[in-house]
Amino acid sequence: MKIYCLVTIILISILASGCAGLLRHEGSSDPRDPWEGTNRAIFKFNESVDKTILKPLAQGYEKNVPQKMRMHITNFFSNLGDLMTAIQHALQLDFRSSTESVTRFLVNSTVGILGFNDVASKFGVAKTDEDTGQTLGTYGVSSGPYLVLPLFGPSSVRDGLGRIVDLFADPLNSIANSKETKVVANALKVVDTRARLLSAEQAFDALAFDRYVAMRSAYFAIRESQIED
Amino acid sequence: MLIKLLITMLLGSVSQFATAETAKPEDVISSITQEIINEIKSKPDLASGNLGSVNQLVDKKVMPILDFEKMTSLAVGKEWRSATESQKSNLMKVFRQLLLLTYSGSIKFAEQAKVQILPPRGKQNGKNVVVKTRVSVPGRQAVPINYRMKMTEDGWKIYDLNVLGLWLVENYRVQFSQIVSSKGIDGLIKEIDDKNRNLMSKSNS
Numbered sequence: 001m002k003i004y005c006l007v008t009i010i011l012i013s014i015l016a017s018g019c020a021g022l023l024r025h026e027g028s029s030d031p032r033d034p035w036e037g038t039n040r041a042i043f044k045f046n047e048s049v050d051k052t053i054l055k056p057l058a059q060g061y062e063k064n065v066p067q068k069m070r071m072h073i074t075n076f077f078s079n080l081g082d083l084m085t086a087i088q089h090a091l092q093l094d095f096r097s098s099t100e101s102v103t104r105f106l107v108n109s110t111v112g113i114l115g116f117n118d119v120a121s122k123f124g125v126a127k128t129d130e131d132t133g134q135t136l137g138t139y140g141v142s143s144g145p146y147l148v149l150p151l152f153g154p155s156s157v158r159d160g161l162g163r164i165v166d167l168f169a170d171p172l173n174s175i176a177n178s179k180e181t182k183v184v185a186n187a188l189k190v191v192d193t194r195a196r197l198l199s200a201e202q203a204f205d206a207l208a209f210d211r212y213v214a215m216r217s218a219y220f221a222i223r224e225s226q227i228e229d
Numbered sequence: 230m231l232i233k234l235l236i237t238m239l240l241g242s243v244s245q246f247a248t249a250e251t252a253k254p255e256d257v258i259s260s261i262t263q264e265i266i267n268e269i270k271s272k273p274d275l276a277s278g279n280l281g282s283v284n285q286l287v288d289k290k291v292m293p294i295l296d297f298e299k300m301t302s303l304a305v306g307k308e309w310r311s312a313t314e315s316q317k318s319n320l321m322k323v324f325r326q327l328l329l330l331t332y333s334g335s336i337k338f339a340e341q342a343k344v345q346i347l348p349p350r351g352k353q354n355g356k357n358v359v360v361k362t363r364v365s366v367p368g369r370q371a372v373p374i375n376y377r378m379k380m381t382e383d384g385w386k387i388y389d390l391n392v393l394g395l396w397l398v399e400n401y402r403v404q405f406s407q408i409v410s411s412k413g414i415d416g417l418i419k420e421i422d423d424k425n426r427n428l429m430s431k432s433n434s
Contacts, residue, residue, distance in 0.1 A: 075368065118368040129370045202334035206327055206428055207397075209404040209420065217403060218395050225373060225394025 033146040033216060042148040043212050049151065050194075058194035072116040074196065077189050079108045079115025080171045081129065087169075088130035092138045100125055129226075132169075133162030137227035146216055154219040254378045254385045255346050257294060258360045262344045265290055269339045276337055280429070283333045287325075296379060296386035297321060303388065304401040305417070308409045316414050323421040328397075330428045341366050356380040 033039060062070070086101035104120040104127065112119040121127060136158050137143070144157030155163060172189065176182040208214030268286060269275045275282045301321045302309040312320065347361040358378050365371040377389040377396075389398040408417045 071368075078368065121367040126365060127368060127370050199334060199337070202428065202432060203331050205431070206331035206424070207395075207400055209408065209424065213404060213407075214400065217400060218393075221395040222393045229373070 029213070030146070030216065032143075032220060035145060035147070039146060039148040040212055042150055043215070046148065046151060046153055047211070054190070054194050055198075057191050058198055061191050062195045062198060070192070070195065073188065073192055075108070075112070075118045076115045077172070077192060078118065078127065079105060079112070080175075082108070082127070083171055084166065084169065085128055085130045088132065088135045089128070091135045092130070097128055101128060131159075131162055132165045133159035133223070134227050136162055137223070143220070143223065146219070154215055156219075156223070159223065252384065254358050254360050254376075255349065257378070257385045258362065258376055258387075259344070259346050261290060261294055262362070266339055266342060266344070269336060276340055278333045278336050278432075280329070280333060280432070283329060283336060287329055294385070294387055296381060296388045297325065299379070299386075299388045300324075300398055303398045304405055305414075306402050306406045306409065308406075308414060312414050316418065319418050320414070320421075323418055323425060324401075326425045327421055330425060330432070331397075334432070338366050345371075358385075 030036070065073075082101045082105045086098050086105060089095070089098035089101055104125050105115075107120045107123065107125070108115045108118055111117075118127075133143075133156075141158050143159065147155045147157055147160050149155045149160055149163070152160075152163060172185055173182055176185050204214070204218075207218070265286065268290065272282060275286060298317075298321065301317075301324045304324060305312070305320060309317070309320075343365050345363045345365070347363065349358070349360070356379060360376045360378060362374050362376075363371040364374050372393055373391070375391040376387045377391075378385045378387050389396055391397070405417055408420050412420070
């Protein structure tokens with residue numbers, strides 16, 4: 001009996017110290033980020049990919065492609081995005097916003113010539129953005145732990161799953177008829193997105209004394225406000 | 230009857246006086262954002278983010294409606310009380326520069342921006358309010374910008390603002406508290422100052 005007790009105590013203490021070690025290893029300053037150690041490693045990887053490849057590409061794009069042309073390209077991707085947003089609004093039972101997004105898509109695809117011009121904004125139909133993660137959020141699904149995705153950046157368990165759904169449902173992949181077009185179109189979309197973030201870079205630099213911590217708080221704050229609206 | 234009339238007249242004039250004296254917080258935001266946008270539209274070097282001109286604009290238009298000491302003290306956190314007067318004034322100096330650099334890069338969007346003030350929702354407690362606005366630039370989803378305001382002796386003053394859901398002072402408080410606990414107040418002043426220099430050299434290149 002005594003031996004059993006002793007063994008149990010030893011086992012528990014080993015387990016406890018093991019757990020403590022694990023917690024320390026992944027120890028976090030924020031309860032929403034239990035996997036901070038791993039997340040930080042992926043964050044570091046993403047930052048170096050951005051610094052060496054993506055940001056220089058985006059800067060070159062901004063420098064060499066005329067502003068008007070870039071605007072048309074942004075509008076084109078944004079127009080396909082409106083179609084997705086319309087579906088998400090409908091899933092959130094917000095039919096008024098859904099109709100607005102459909103209107104934007106129809107007007108911009110026709111009068112705006114395949115979406116290269118955002119005529120709808122000029123008519124006063126404002127742009128909105130919704131994704132699967134936000135839709136899940138409006139149904140009360142909580143974000144779950146913070147998750148930094150390789151290449152895709154800050155996310156959470158809920159939003160990461162949403163992201164996969166969004167990627168598969170992206171109309172860009174259904175209108176691209178060959179594999180090559182798909183690759184080129186998606187690459188252009190990534191560069192376009194990154195180039196538009198260049199202007200926010202100084203603001204983020206100024207907000208961030210610890211880039212990882214600043215990005216994480218910004219992510220949660222921004223997602224929360226997107227779901228709320 | 231006469232007394233009653235007199236009282237009503239008196240009360241009426243008092244309440245009239247009160248409304249003239251204290252503009253509503255929404256009106257303060259609405260007039261100041263419009264003034265700033267007009268200023269940016271009329272001065273091209275402002276729109277291009279020239280730091281000297283932005284600095285002047287901030288002094289002239291923005292500082293008067295900020296409770297900047299409160300902003301800085303909230304960002305620094307509880308250690309603010311233990312800071313000396315000269316540390317406090319240095320903190321305010323570097324923090325002001327940091328905020329300037331945070332926003333000067335976005336000023337080029339202000340030209341096409343439209344600001345919509347959202348009607349206040351629910352009961353706002355008298356001396357502390359949140360004013361919500363939506364700033365829209367054609368072709369982009371409107372950006373929510375909200376202001377925490379406080380009634381002071383000189384009228385309504387802003388002490389925190391929220392862009393896209395992120396409260397500015399809160400953002401800094403979390404990070405500053407880490408720096409203060411490891412390097413003290415002087416360490417924080419130095420760290421902010423270094424950051425400012427770094428940002429300025431980047432924006433010049």
